[in-house]
Amino acid sequence: GIVSSGTSSKQLDKETDARFVGYFGAVGEGLLSLGTILAVAGGLGSVARWEEVYSAFGQGGVNAFVEGGGRLMEQGIGLPASLSATVLATMAVLFAATTMDTGMRLMRFVVTEAAGSVNIQVNKFIATIVVVGIGMAMTFSQGLEGGGGMRIWPLFGTTNQLLASLTLSIIGVMLIRKRRNPLPALLPLILVFVMSFWAAIEQLFSFADPANPDWLLFGLDVIIIISSIWVAIEAFFAMRKAAVDPPEPENADEMLEVVREDV
Known part of the structure; x- marks a missing residue:
């Protein structure tokens, strides 16, 4: 999600190139x-x-x-x-x-x-x-050998999949606004979010294990969990708003492209 919106989008000549570039990028x-x-x-x-x-x-x-x-x-x-x-x-x-x-x-x-x-x-x-x-x-936070990045590695899987659920929620909002079937985005969204959130909760208990506590990762995991709940609530209200708002015109993307070319 971040890569496509932050990097790939700036490398496309026009929005209609996204499908071609995205498909062959995935291939x-x-x-x-x-x-x-x-x-x-x-x-x-x-x-x-x-x-x-x-x-x-x-x-x-x-x-x-x-x-x-x-x-x-x-x-x-x-x-x-x-x-x-x-x-x-x-x-x-x-x-x-x-x-x-x-x-x-x-x-x-x-x-x-x-x-x-x-x-x-x-x-x-x-x-x-x-x-x-x-x-x-x-x-270098853990020494001159340069292994500090591995300190937060246990959180990578959870945060990566929660980011995927954020991307799917954005796609879901777009589909709802266009009055298209959102299930291809919402079904994997539910699965990815539930499993990732569950993993974050499981990790929280493991980081607070009295025998081997890791309070840095515990604190970061708490932030991730709170952020996930916040994003889930925001996504829910965004989807509900998209469902009651007037549908987006079918040619909205083409109209936006014309405006950008004029600018």
Whole structure:
């Protein structure tokens, strides 16, 4: 949701390009996922090597991707093993770099818009400095080895899926305004929100475990839960308002496009 509204939308020439770009972006993402699964699973060569690499939960990681993908490239297109491993390692680094770049860009948008909401003008340079500063502070908050980001990693899954439910709620409002069937958005919205909210509650109890408490994550989880309830209430009222308001004209998108071209 944030990526499509914050990054992709600024790369489209016009709104009607969104379906084409979004569809093939999803296809590309799916192919990348499929290739990664093949690399980390089928590329290891034998059951014995599989058991060695995945000897415990959390093992494997990037090394398994590089090794498995390199072997597939060597056997598939004949590249030498060393060159194949180098290509796969470069791909992994590029994935990480583009992810970091996208995250920084999105955070810069958030900082700029948040400051604008309180009538504070922040240019892109100041916003970038703020974002990089926050990122570095988080990265080195647990020491110079740079593992600070893993401190809040346990909350990633919950927040990621709650963000997905927010995106689905926006789509639901749009469909209701257009008087189209909202169930394709509302049904997964209910499932994703309920399961994610349930997970957040479960995590809250685990973070408050007297034997091994984690009060930082407990506090962040409380904020996430409160924010989720707030967003759910806002989404409900937005959908109810969309249902009673006059329907949006069928050619509303085309009319908006004409206005933008005139501007």
